[in-house]
Amino acid sequence: MHALFHRLAVGSTVSAVLIAAPALAQVATFDVPAQDVASAVRQFAQQAKIQIVISGRVAEGRHTRAISGAMTVGQALERMLADTGLVVRKTGAGIYVVVTSQDAAAQGAPLTPIRADAGASEMITTVGKGQARSVSTLLRSNLDVLPPGVSVQKALNILPGVSAQSMDALGINEQSMTLQVRGYSTTHLGYTLDGMPLGDGAYNNYNGLSINRALISDNLGHADLATGIAGLGIASTSNLGGAVTYMTSKPRRKMGFTVNQSFGSEDGKRTFARFDTGEHAGFSAYFSGQYGEQNLFVHQRADNGSTVGQFNGKVVYQFHNGSITAYGDVSRTNQADTPYLSQNMLSRLGWDWGGYAPDWQSYLDRAYCSVTKPKAPTKCVPSKAPEKLSDVTYTNGQILRDDNLFYVAGDYNITRTLSAHLQVYHHTDTGAGNNWITGWSTQGTATTADDLPVQIRDTRYTIDRTGVLGNLNWVVGFNHLQAGFWVEDNTSSAARYIWTNVTGPFSLAQYLQGQPDLAQWVQKTTWQTRQFYVQDSAKFFNDALTIDFGFKGSYSRSDAQAERGIAKTAPPASSQFASGTLTAKDYFLPQVGLHYQIAPRHEMFASYSENMAMFQGGFKLGPQSVSQAVWDAQGKTLKPETSRSVEGGYRYVSGSLQASVTGYWTKFDNRLLQYNPCPTNQQQNAGCGNSFHNAGSVTSRGAELGVLWQPLKWLSWYNSASFNRTTYDNDLNWCTTTCVLYRTAGRQQVDTPEKMAASMLTARWNGFWASIQGKYTSRRYYTYTNDASFGGYGTVDLGLGYDFNSIGFMRGAKLALNITNLTDKRYASNFDNSVFAPSDKSGTIQVFHASAPRQVFGTFGFSF
Numbered sequence: 009m010h011a012l013f014h015r016l017a018v019g020s021t022v023s024a025v026l027i028a029a030p031a032l033a034q035v036a037t038f039d040v041p042a043q044d045v046a047s048a049v050r051q052f053a054q055q056a057k058i059q060i061v062i063s064g065r066v067a068e069g070r071h072t073r074a075i076s077g078a079m080t081v082g083q084a085l086e087r088m089l090a091d092t093g094l095v096v097r098k099t100g101a102g103i104y105v106v107v108t109s110q111d112a113a114a115q116g117a118p119l120t121p122i123r124a125d126a127g128a129s130e131m132i133t134t135v136g137k138g139q140a141r142s143v144s145t146l147l148r149s150n151l152d153v154l155p156p157g158v159s160v161q162k163a164l165n166i167l168p169g170v171s172a173q174s175m176d177a178l179g180i181n182e183q184s185m186t187l188q189v190r191g192y193s194t195t196h197l198g199y200t201l202d203g204m205p206l207g208d209g210a211y212n213n214y215n216g217l218s219i220n221r222a223l224i225s226d227n228l229g230h231a232d233l234a235t236g237i238a239g240l241g242i243a244s245t246s247n248l249g250g251a252v253t254y255m256t257s258k259p260r261r262k263m264g265f266t267v268n269q270s271f272g273s274e275d276g277k278r279t280f281a282r283f284d285t286g287e288h289a290g291f292s293a294y295f296s297g298q299y300g301e302q303n304l305f306v307h308q309r310a311d312n313g314s315t316v317g318q319f320n321g322k323v324v325y326q327f328h329n330g331s332i333t334a335y336g337d338v339s340r341t342n343q344a345d346t347p348y349l350s351q352n353m354l355s356r357l358g359w360d361w362g363g364y365a366p367d368w369q370s371y372l373d374r375a376y377c378s379v380t381k382p383k384a385p386t387k388c389v390p391s392k393a394p395e396k397l398s399d400v401t402y403t404n405g406q407i408l409r410d411d412n413l414f415y416v417a418g419d420y421n422i423t424r425t426l427s428a429h430l431q432v433y434h435h436t437d438t439g440a441g442n443n444w445i446t447g448w449s450t451q452g453t454a455t456t457a458d459d460l461p462v463q464i465r466d467t468r469y470t471i472d473r474t475g476v477l478g479n480l481n482w483v484v485g486f487n488h489l490q491a492g493f494w495v496e497d498n499t500s501s502a503a504r505y506i507w508t509n510v511t512g513p514f515s516l517a518q519y520l521q522g523q524p525d526l527a528q529w530v531q532k533t534t535w536q537t538r539q540f541y542v543q544d545s546a547k548f549f550n551d552a553l554t555i556d557f558g559f560k561g562s563y564s565r566s567d568a569q570a571e572r573g574i575a576k577t578a579p580p581a582s583s584q585f586a587s588g589t590l591t592a593k594d595y596f597l598p599q600v601g602l603h604y605q606i607a608p609r610h611e612m613f614a615s616y617s618e619n620m621a622m623f624q625g626g627f628k629l630g631p632q633s634v635s636q637a638v639w640d641a642q643g644k645t646l647k648p649e650t651s652r653s654v655e656g657g658y659r660y661v662s663g664s665l666q667a668s669v670t671g672y673w674t675k676f677d678n679r680l681l682q683y684n685p686c687p688t689n690q691q692q693n694a695g696c697g698n699s700f701h702n703a704g705s706v707t708s709r710g711a712e713l714g715v716l717w718q719p720l721k722w723l724s725w726y727n728s729a730s731f732n733r734t735t736y737d738n739d740l741n742w743c744t745t746t747c748v749l750y751r752t753a754g755r756q757q758v759d760t761p762e763k764m765a766a767s768m769l770t771a772r773w774n775g776f777w778a779s780i781q782g783k784y785t786s787r788r789y790y791t792y793t794n795d796a797s798f799g800g801y802g803t804v805d806l807g808l809g810y811d812f813n814s815i816g817f818m819r820g821a822k823l824a825l826n827i828t829n830l831t832d833k834r835y836a837s838n839f840d841n842s843v844f845a846p847s848d849k850s851g852t853i854q855v856f857h858a859s860a861p862r863q864v865f866g867t868f869g870f871s872f
Contacts, residue, residue, distance in 0.1 A: 140601025
């Protein structure tokens, strides 16, 4: 080994000086353009803070691929040296040596090979090393403490300043998924997958889909969370605050097959399988799928099942100066829902109140009490305490979503300093939300003998969007110039129909066929999005100082059109949504960032950004989801929401310890508040229309801390803490039929915890692994005057398992056990932001979903 090292080190040798020697699994942010191997290795070593040795003979005539983004050292080296015929080996002294593939084979592997995933499971989360913004990276291994199939969004909950909520243990229930970061809610953040936009994260989505439906979590490469300021190049019209950029995993270089089978609480079961083709003449691919089932945890004995079926496929072709990547996702979800509860309901009914199913007759008896017709009083059987008639449902509805998502992307190194990226994508979605509601079903006949006091509310959604995005990267001296664009055209629709032909119970877990009887509203919206950005990253003082500066321009337009729909009876003017146009445009949204390497391992950073959000769509949160009369009164006065953000901090990054502390200040202007006086399950009734209210501005300030310590090779401990004070700057002039001035200035923003803390301890030793994580979330308000809230709570999750890699006949097998909510703590999970109100002194607003109780999941898997 020493002889080989000596031959490589002498003569025409390029050597990068060692600054620090972090573990291979340490995630760093790389920005190395395509260039000759010698220059690329030198620049890579400086950014990774490792020592790499390569001989001039090996480097001569070879050129690397460009790499950019957060990844482990092993992943970055593999990508940079792809198609060069070179591989990396590590000496016992921790020095990296670049050799040809032929030399490596001839030596019989005397040095330790570097794998892209080497050690990736050891370091769970990392601070944003080298970034001018506050960024945390989540690796695939962070999901091990949670059950297989868990939402990647739920796993973000461990990071500083993040509150990720969902009523279910896996975090995949569409209606209950929410994300709060530094006072910015789900729909004020940005989301992308491999650069492709995922929309604004809303449940009633109109321009994208959740990460659950776009990616099977087993196929995650990593996720980067910019907690306050997203990069200029992110394809989003909603990121007033930060952004989450998800990356899919790469196909493995060797052929292999993986299958996992899980069983768990509430009759839960899940199967996952993935086949990797291995690399052949530059081609590599994987094809994977999952199928899962689980029942609700609430007291409802029938019609309580949820299912998911999903396919992911990725194909990569790497050639001398670039690569072509294709990705496809097909998702079919069908989810049973639980009711939104109020504080009053919680005190009377407990955490697990559900529907009457399968007791159809008892449901009918109480439904008769909520309708008027001659025979209704004689059949009414009133609720008995503690139940009230307003609590009664047969089920709480079924959520269906069918998504098809595809992209093709090309990366090409035009010269050694100039590279280009181009990506085309297409996404279609069909969705429905079906609910039992009270109201007369007359079957369309003159006789009343078959009339029932039950109807079906049928809400339908579609999305059909196509987009193109691209960028150029050019390295000129000490400048890294970037310019990019994003163009998307989208047609979305939403409609609500009522069926008055109910004769008895049946499953709502299906798309209803035929012609509905009534229409409440039907609206189609066409969207145009055009964005561009320009940025320069300039490095000074031997790359110790980096200054980023640039701006983006954004233009978005939505044209909403009321339509008749397919029902027998058209929507009445009183409930039909409006026709109208909204535009949000600003062609100079600046961003400036600074990163300074004070000394080895010590960094300081600061950033300033301005941003603007497009008006939301969808039938619950968009200002076009109002009557024509309301639109005519308010439509021309609306202004897009804007933000100004400042953040700065310090990082310490070494091989065993990473720490980051950040302070921030944000001003959020032109904030729009939506209000509907009715709970979700009654919003089809008269008098339940949307209205929008300008709440002036909101100021957010706070601090965050993240620390990752690896005292031993097999042990890591991650901790985060945050303080956030997000307050309204103005009193709220609340106008419905009359106007009332509420004292909201200085009050904490709704659904924004002031304090959070999290900790995760992970051990991996000789095939055994265990991870335990805890999270504390402080009080959250759901009224603007802060007169109603839910107190703070803490949760604990546990995961442990064993990989049988060292046992011959069991090689490739693994066992895992996951326990969520280990202490069985019940709490209010997500809030329904469409029913936030100035006050709730009576505790009757149905605003929250109950959390899942303790649940247990076991998994057996095999890979070969």
